[in-house]
Amino acid sequence: MSFENPKLICTFYTKIGACRHGEKCSRRHIKPTSSDTILMPNLYKNPKFSNNEANGQQVPITGEKELQQHFEDFYKDVFVRAATLGKVDAMVVCENNNNHLNGNVYIKFSSRDIAYDAVVKLNQEWYDGRPVYCELSPVESLSDANCRAYDTNSCSRGDHCNFMHIRRPSPGLKNFLFRAQEKSFLTQRIASIRQNLSAQQTPESSAPPASMIKTTSPEAVQMLFNSSR
Numbered sequence: 593m594s595f596e597n598p599k600l601i602c603t604f605y606t607k608i609g610a611c612r613h614g615e616k617c618s619r620r621h622i623k624p625t626s627s628d629t630i631l632m633p634n635l636y637k638n639p640k641f642s643n644n645e646a647n648g649q650q651v652p653i654t655g656e657k658e659l660q661q662h663f664e665d666f667y668k669d670v671f672v673r674a675a676t677l678g679k680v681d682a683m684v685v686c687e688n689n690n691n692h693l694n695g696n697v698y699i700k701f702s703s704r705d706i707a708y709d710a711v712v713k714l715n716q717e718w719y720d721g722r723p724v725y726c727e728l729s730p731v732e733s734l735s736d737a738n739c740r741a742y743d744t745n746s747c748s749r750g751d752h753c754n755f756m757h758i759r760r761p762s763p764g765l766k767n768f769l770f771r772a773q774e775k776s777f778l779t780q781r782i783a784s785i786r787q788n789l790s791a792q793q794t795p796e797s798s799a800p801p802a803s804m805i806k807t808t809s810p811e812a813v814q815m816l817f818n819s820s821r
């Protein structure tokens with residue numbers, strides 16, 4: 593017996609983090625053990641696709657304004673939850689109408705450790721009545737995985753396209769979320785400096801040193817997001 597004829601590596605899985613053949617792919621999907629990017633497959637149930645099981649008997653939403661509002665509510669929910677786990681550098685949501693990319697949410701964190709912890713935590717959570725599935729993603733560049741033709745409404749591959757068809761929040765919402773995140777980290781830093789100073793002034797104080805304070809409470813971050821708009 594010998595290990596001959598090794599499988600080639602699936603470039604779609606490596607580059608996009610998802611492949612239409614899934615586990616049955618004839619090429620190898622090398623799952624990362626460390627990455628700063630996570631994937632929550634099929635998390636966004638896009639109401640414009642009537643075949644989404646989560647829609648049940650509901651009539652699909654077809655008006656562009658309603659679709660965008662529905663999407664932005666989702667984007668905000670997920671961004672705010674992610675930001676309570678650590679600094680979010682980027683977040684994209686796919687709206688390809690195929691099983692392996694439909695509703696996929698990719699989040700790039702500022703570090704691999706944060707991404708690792710986020711996978712552990714999010715896998716224990718539910719969103720909108722469904723369990724969340726979350727994994728480390730091999731995607732290194734979200735912009736390389738993006739279908740540029742879709743951005744200009746000219747993707748001729750349609751539902752068969754294997755690159756990300758990204759639905760974007762309005763620039764106003766995106767700016768607001770990233771600004772609120774910055775503000776929450778700034779508040780966190782100031783609080784930790786204050787705590788450090790008071791610990792230095794009173795050496796017997798039981799306050800932990802700033803280096804031990806790594807995260808604010810999710811509730812505190814949530815309040816910031818709610819109040820800064």
Ligand SMILES: [Zn+2]
Binds near residue numbers: 602604613614618619
């Ligand atoms: Zn594959």
Ligand SMILES: [Zn+2]
Binds near residue numbers: 750
């Ligand atoms: Zn495309």
